[in-house]
Amino acid sequence: MKIRPLYDRVIVERLAQETKTISGIVLPDTATEKPDQGKIISVGKGKILENGKICPLSVKVGDYVLFGKYSGQSVKIEGKELLVMKEEDLFAIIEK
Template sequence: MSAILKNIKALAPLLDRVLVQRVKAESKTAGGIFLPDSAVKELNEAKVLAVGPGAWDRDGKRMAMSVAAGDKVLIPQYGGSPIKVGEDEYSIFRDHELLAKIKE
């Protein structure tokens, strides 16, 4: 990558792509015991930070995205395009690659 991102807000997904950040797993149990990083499993839950405008269908009309910024979603364990800005890690997925939308 030739340009170094200083802020993730400078990144706008195109077409049907979705920018997400994985939710960090709790490193402390309900009983108050702290777990080491090696024992904490990575979650498949992520928060949607930005979405593209949507892909075009065969008739030339824009298809609506299934998620919006602020939604919580389930993402596949592997896949997506990883992006690192400073110490933070993000991923870009296509809209159809997202597994589910989490309703709260």
């Protein structure tokens, strides 16, 4: 299924959290926090400005981003947990 968010919203898939420490200790799911990094899966057309024009988003599909721990609305689509958030909720694009 394809999903396209409206306006200035993006769909983000959280990156997998490390379950092992540097020293090799395996952490249970209850001891780990949700990651604050993810990959952009889909983007909207852009933000509607006061003059009615659409300003395109700064992020694109495939970008890795940094966002707040409690940012976005969690949704489950085809068994995947995704986040829907506005572009302004993103902190940075991670360049690799």
